[in-house]
Amino acid sequence: LLLLDIGLLAGGSNRDILTLVGLDAFMIVTGLGATLMKIPVARFAFWTISTIAMLVLLYYLVAVFGDAVSGSDPDTVSTFNALRNIILVTWLIYPVAWLVGTEGLNFIGLYGETLLFMVPRP
Numbered sequence: 001l002l003l004l005d006i007g008l009l010a011g012g013s014n015r016d017i018l019t020l021v022g023l024d025a026f027m028i029v030t031g032l033g034a035t036l037m038k039i040p041v042a043r044f045a046f047w048t049i050s051t052i053a054m055l056v057l058l059y060y061l062v063a064v065f066g067d068a069v070s071g072s073d074p075d076t077v078s079t080f081n082a083l084r085n086i087i088l089v090t091w092l093i094y095p096v097a098w099l100v101g102t103e104g105l106n107f108i109g110l111y112g113e114t115l116l117f118m119v120p121r122p
Contacts, residue, residue, distance in 0.1 A: 006061070006087070010069035010080050020060055027053040031094075035103055047104065051095040058088055093117075 003024055007017035027050050034046035061084055069080045093116055098104050101113030108116075 002087070003057075003061075006080065006083055007065060009076065009083070010065040011072060012065050012068045016060075016064050016068065020057065020065075023053055023057040023060065027057060031098070034098070043103075047095065047098060054091060054095065058091065061087065 003020045004017060007020055012020075030046050030050035030053060034043050034050055037043040037046060065080070065084070069077055072080075097113055097116035100107040101116065102108075102110050103113075
């Protein structure tokens with residue numbers, strides 16, 4: 001819903017919004033696969049696929065929806081840019097927290113991992 005809202009705010013086309021939401025769904029499913037897999041190679045393969053999907057999603061959010069909102073009034077552009085930047089920064093925490101946390105390389109314990117995931121989200 002977050003991506004649908006920001007896509008509508010930007011004035012993106014239905015196709016572009018559907019692409020963004022589809023990328024998000026793919027990212028979530030492959031991230032779930034990374035967590036549920038028992039074989040370490042498979043876990044990190046799914047994590048990599050999910051992370052690549054997230055990076056494509058974030059690029060799409062910046063490039064495609066940045067262009068879509070550019071013709072809007074200054075308040076809309078400002079709101080879009082603020083929300084987009086919050087999404088960019090906070091979403092980049094997810095794959096890092098997974099990788100260094102108990103699901104990934106186990107560099108930090110459960111409490112540290114939980115703190116990373118508890119960073120306020122939009």
